[in-house]
Amino acid sequence: DGGITQSPKYLFRKEGQNVTLSCEQNLNHDAMYWYRQDPGQGLRLIYYSQIVNDFQKGDIAEGYSVSREKKESFPLTVTSAQKNPTAFYLCASKVTGAETGELFFGEGSRLTVL
Amino acid sequence: QQQVKQSPQSLIVQKGGISIINCAYENTAFDYFPWYQQFPGKGPALLIAIRPDVSEKKEGRFTISFNKSAKQFSLHIMDSQPGDSATYFCAAGGGAGNNRKLIWGLGTSLAVNP
Numbered sequence: 001d002g003g004i005t006q007s008p009k010y011l012f013r014k015e016g017q018n019v020t021l022s023c024e025q026n027l028n029h030d031a032m033y034w035y036r037q038d039p040g041q042g043l044r045l046i047y048y049s050q051i052v053n054d055f056q057k058g059d060i061a062e063g064y065s066v067s068r069e070k071k072e073s074f075p076l077t078v079t080s081a082q083k084n085p086t087a088f089y090l091c092a093s094k095v096t097g098a099e100t101g102e103l104f105f106g107e108g109s110r111l112t113v114l
Numbered sequence: 115q116q117q118v119k120q121s122p123q124s125l126i127v128q129k130g131g132i133s134i135i136n137c138a139y140e141n142t143a144f145d146y147f148p149w150y151q152q153f154p155g156k157g158p159a160l161l162i163a164i165r166p167d168v169s170e171k172k173e174g175r176f177t178i179s180f181n182k183s184a185k186q187f188s189l190h191i192m193d194s195q196p197g198d199s200a201t202y203f204c205a206a207g208g209g210a211g212n213n214r215k216l217i218w219g220l221g222t223s224l225a226v227n228p
């Protein structure tokens with residue numbers, strides 16, 4: 001079945017540690033996105049990539065980094081510079097050029113900083 | 115700055131009743147208005163979407179009403195069921211190419227009592 005796989009589903013880290021969240025898709029979509037979700041704050045865009053080897057900052061990119069070396073993969077690193085990293089992280093993908101295209105989401109990764 | 119205002123924040127409806135969630139936007143350049151449904155611990159999924167050239171779109175028990183002059187759109191869930199209990203997000207899309215963005219409302223938590 002086609003879809004987006006995020007791992008791990010739950011992750012705990014100590015303050016000062018970097019952590020990388022995995023996102024893999026087999027939908028053959030060019031565009032991929034990372035969102036952060038906090039209670040009552042909706043979805044906030046961290047980074048997005050329209051094509052391999054290219055990505056842009058979203059609204060809350062500080063303290064995060066990404067790479068897009070393969071079409072299927074868009075990992076997100078939460079660095080120690082992120083002041084409040086505890087959140088639910090969602091990866092999504094979309095067909096590029098489809099301005100009204102559906103965003104397909106993974107099941108999310110919940111990061112807790114101890 | 116919240117460009118898409120969603121209300122209410124939470125909603126409780128009896129089984130068989132009508133659930134109504136409202137969204138208002140500011141930017142007249144928006145040209146795509148989707149609603150996403152999210153169950154606990156899962157990623158959002160597209161429920162229904164509308165373009166501004168129509169005033170209403172219906173899919174099963176779900177209807178979007180769109181008022182371009184008032185810059186408002188709403189989701190109506192007819193004959194609400196306990197299985198509809200979820201968080202609903204409205205969004206508004208606009209811009210072209212790499213500048214195209216989806217602006218999200220903060221979400222409405224719907225509980226349908228049996």
